[in-house]
Amino acid sequence: MTTMKAKKYDKLLFGTAGVPISSPKPDTISGIRQVRTLGLDCMELEFVHGVRMSDKTAADVNETAKGNNISLSVHGPYYINLNAVEPEKLTASVERIYESARVGSLCSAQNIVFHPAFYLKDDKKTVYDRVFNLLKELRTRLDDEGIPAVLRPETTGKATQFGDLDELISMSAELDGVLPCFDFSHIHARDGKHNTYEEFSAIFEKIEKELGKDGLLSMHCHISGIEYTAKGERNHLFLDESDMNYRDLMKVFKEFGAAGTIICESPNIESDALLLKKTYEEI
Template sequence: MTVSHAKRQNKLLFGTAGVPISSPKPDTLSGIKQVRALGLDCMELEFVHGVRMNDKTAADVQAAAKEHNIALSVHGPYYINLNAAEEEKLVASVKRIYDSARVGNLCSAQNIVFHPAFYLKDDQKTVYDRVFQRMTDLKNTLADEGIPAILRPETTGKATQFGDVDELLSLSAEIDGVLPCFDFSHIHARDGKHNTYAEFFQIFEKIENRLGKEGLLTMHCHISGIEYSAKGERNHLFLDESDMNYKDLMKVFKEFGACGTIICESPNIEKDALLLKKTYEEADV
């Protein structure tokens, strides 16, 4: 699978990380219906504490997503480290990604997002090589089982975590069926930079240079307000209560003609998702 095999949207979709707060019920089926009622387009299934959806429910989720024309993605469990020193933790990490992809496929979700690894005490190249091998093996397993997942390692918010933009673009250029999840809040929080029009523009140029135009037409992104320190990400905030420069970011999305999905992870997920969508639609380019 190459970049071109990722499901290409013909526009930029906006949605929520999990079931909207305003949903009458907190379950996934109600959430999908509420996303559509709000005028949003996509929703990320939050498997962050474990993949606990059975196959019957997954089939119902797929049907609901089709009925309401909602694009789904999956956020895998937090407890993943493809650089784990202990074999038990490594095996468990790979299984969590695999389970996310298998159940996500049953739900019609192709994009499988996860935090890839920690450096621990290892150097950058050693960790890159380990993550590369483990993701290659996992992609081969998924391909053998006919699971057309796009594995989306997420840009991470701390310097202790593997997953800056360059690392993930390199993985994506080298491994069939792997593409980044660009968490722009994490990118900003990682070093307190990458929050100006010029810096956003440079990131998009880098994406196009490494992955081609298709890389910009199959994007999957997270955006929220973010609190951070010298050590990186601390927690998510409302967009307008943070320094996240989402207005210029939306302008750059529009200028590059980027397509795909934007998932809002602010505490008020649907309000900020709608704010992002409105800002994008009104951006003057």
């Protein structure tokens, strides 16, 4: 049994959360081709309402992605809570992550993103331990079955949700084959901070300190404009219609020599993905 190691990249790839709006057809294969036509580099498969892709289609997606040199990732179903009270909901949550990883790997997607848990009425340490143990078991299962997926619990945008930056970096430092999905918009929306050059730099310093240089060379990130309140995120916005300081964030990516994939989740997914790429390249 060999634990899956995250791929190290030599540059930043930019792409869309799902099929681009401009795609001639709304299916995944057309979306991959459109990502390439747009001059982008990656796409996240949105399994958010369930994993509804056949193994045959996954094989076709794999072939299309490789033929167009597009890196794929997966966003697992929204209906996941690794701190659910009901045993059946807990089991279903684990299975949804497992199936996302299994089908995703058939598509050539390595990074499997999911929102991990809600605190409910439990203390942070209790929830951390529960999520840790479930992901450790799932990690063993994936390794035993030879499923080459990196589990990516996503930094969450509300204080009621498990998954702040410190929790996920700490968990990733302890568990092989588990790394954060750094959603910088969520990190900002969670407390209204983490949106300056200095704050972004501090995040990258923390990543390098806790996860090593490899942590900076295997990043998987979400970025969008974000509307938020004192309770956290509300919804995604266009980058230039929000206060998201993406220009300084791109500057910090470049200064730290970070590499990996950046997925844009703005409502105008490809326009803002291209804006991020252009901003980065002009620095």
